[in-house]
Amino acid sequence: MIPDDNESGLALRRGGELSQRREETVMSSKEKLADTMEFPPETPQPNVFPLSWHAKTAKLEEVWDSAQKEFWDPKKLSWDTFDPSSYSWEERECIAYWWTLLSVFDASAPPVFAEALIKTYEVHEEDPVRRCFFSVTRDEQNHEQMCGLAITKLLEHDDPLTYEPKTEIGKRLQKNAKWLYYNGGRYWDGYKTAVPKYSLAVLFSSFLMGEIAAATIFHQMAQGSKEPVFKEAFRNIGRDEGRHMAICMSLMERDYPSLPKEDAAVITKQVRAGYLFLSAVLFEPPEDFWDLPSDFIDNQREAETIARNAGFFIPEYEAKKENWKNAMLNLKGVLDKFDIPFPAIPEVGISGQEITEVEMEDIIPVF
Secondary structure (H helix, E strand, C coil), X not given: CCCCHHHXXXXXXXXXXXXXXXXXXXXXXXXXXXXXXXXXXXXXXXXXXXXCCCCCCHHXXXXXXXXXXXXXXXXHCCHHHCCHHHCCHHHHHHHHHHHHHHHHHHCCHHHHHHHHHHHHHHCCCCHHHHHHHHHHHHHHHHHHHHHHHHHHHHHCCCCCCCCCCCCHHXXXXXXXXXXXXXXXXXXXXXXXXXXXXXCHHHHHHHHHHHHHHHHHHHHHHHHHCCCHHHHHHHHHHHHHHHHHHHHHHHHHHHHHHHCCHHHHHHHHHHHHHHHHHHHHHHCCCCCCCCCCCCCHHHHHHHHHHHHHXXXXXXXXXXXXXXXXXXXXXXXXHHHHHCCCCCECEHHHCECCECCCCCCHHHCCCCC
């Protein structure tokens, strides 16, 4: 439909008004405040400015120094000792699946901690706190690269979702992987909306939960791995996670004695949410929380058995359950010091405050 002259004139007038408003906005943004006052107005917050380098928590300076000294490069591990062709394609696809499962958490960690790093600047945290969060972001980038290197070398393809499986179990595991990444996407959407509304004190407890559990499983996998390159990688990752745990502990000890009651209530709910989320890699994904097909668990258990028989160490079901329980009890011990109620985790036999509703958008914890 062609507009008549009146409609065209109205459109031109509106366009002119819009252009004028834009010009006025540009002019106001270029206004020279320095010509009208001696000192500038305060910068609206949150903002990374003004900058300062105040430091009070000495422990974090030690952690930063350790991070600098212990930094490692996944590409420089002993890959020359690793021969994927020594495994059958079924074994290769099953081991690659485990790394794909891990990537849901470790490959999302760099942007997750980058968001937290930005928040430390916007709330004007101590200089060593900012540097420590930078070190975590850097470490998690290494962990992501390790996942990518392992998957690429095992599958001879750089993407587990577009790779063409060569075995029947490989086809079923690729379906698993697609559903895992779908759920990971839901998590990321929720995380982006959660970070601005939660205090750093709440974030610390969420991050600590992931670090406690991760440090345990990676140390075990380092001990059980037969491939030197995987043994090296798991040892380095476990050491990184232990250092991340020290960062969270230091900040909790600093902030939790004066924690507001409303934050304590949020932390209790976060721990329950974190258990449900991280169980996907540390135990098994709860069906009422993760949106997964009915054959998901059976496919994953079959893959783990094949990977174990090929010499790739993955804890058995009961060992995973015990690890997860111990991690939860360790976290409970930390929160008990500050009188923060611990949620019930009936899946591993831990009693506590009942949390009935947990949504994907509530999730913060990561590796």
